[in-house]
Amino acid sequence: MANFFKSLFKQTDLEPAKPAPIAHEPEPTTQSIPPSVQESTTRSIPPSAQDIIIRKARVQDARNIYDLVNSLSGDGTLLRRNYAELCENIRDFTIAEHLIPAPPIEEDHPLGIYAQPPDDRYEFLGCGALHLYGPHLAEVRSIVVKPEAKGLGAGAQLIRALIDEAADHSIMSVCLFTRIPDFFDHFGFRVANRDAMPDKIYKDCQTCPRLYACDEVAMVRGPLPNIAVLGPSKIQRPELIQIGQLATTGTGH
Secondary structure (H helix, E strand, O other): OHHHHHHHOOHHHHOOOOOOOOOOOOOOOOOOOOHHHHHHHHOOOOOOHHHEEEEEOOHHHHHHHHHHHHHOOOOOOOOOOOHHHHHHOHHHEEEEEEEEOOOOOOOOOOOHHHOOOOOOEEEEEEEEEEEEEEOOEEEEEEEEEOHHHOOOOHHHHHHHHHHHHHHHOOOOOEEEEEOOHHHHHOOOOEEOOHHHOHHHHHHOHHHOOOOOOOOOEEEEEOOOOOEEOOOOOOOOOOOOEEHHHOOOOOOOO
16 A cells, blocks of 8 residues: 555655745946936036026925034134024025936836836025014025035025015015125125114124124115114114104004
């Protein structure tokens, strides 16, 4: 009987099947990636100003703004800002960025047409802020772009966007403090006496470490403001009036 069963099942049938060898795909190299894909994954700066996107900042942009602004605070170019302050005032900021297109899906992708296309991503290039003191005055501040993005027109686009934002609020007077006044001449700013903008002095200058050694030039676009909302009740300039002294309208209730 034993010989009968042995004749039915050969020894080779009782041995477990050996797994098929696994084919290993070659590791990708830069030589195997098409040049167009290499360029789209490595290029970080747009070739022209047409690729730059200007938009209002979101709180997620605060980290990029913090890093860029404070990178220029060591030599006094910009005042150092803390992260919490930037988050609190993020709505003052406008940023410049550009789109880095995602590389195309390779034709021989294992998933074929069902492959999930990679997302496009945006690179932060620079920022600027418009601080509103009131209906009488706004200040352009924290205009800065990355060193590798200079010459692309990002700074100019930021300035124009902030000027337009002030116009949307019907603010006629826009001021700024700078070491390069010739650059801002092209945008309609002119040199002005800093005493004509006491709101700026009371908000920032009195606590600035360079108060008595300031090398920045005050500039203004539009008429000089004749109203102050900050500072003492009595202003040195006789023609300057406090906004609280303006006549109010209403029923008085």
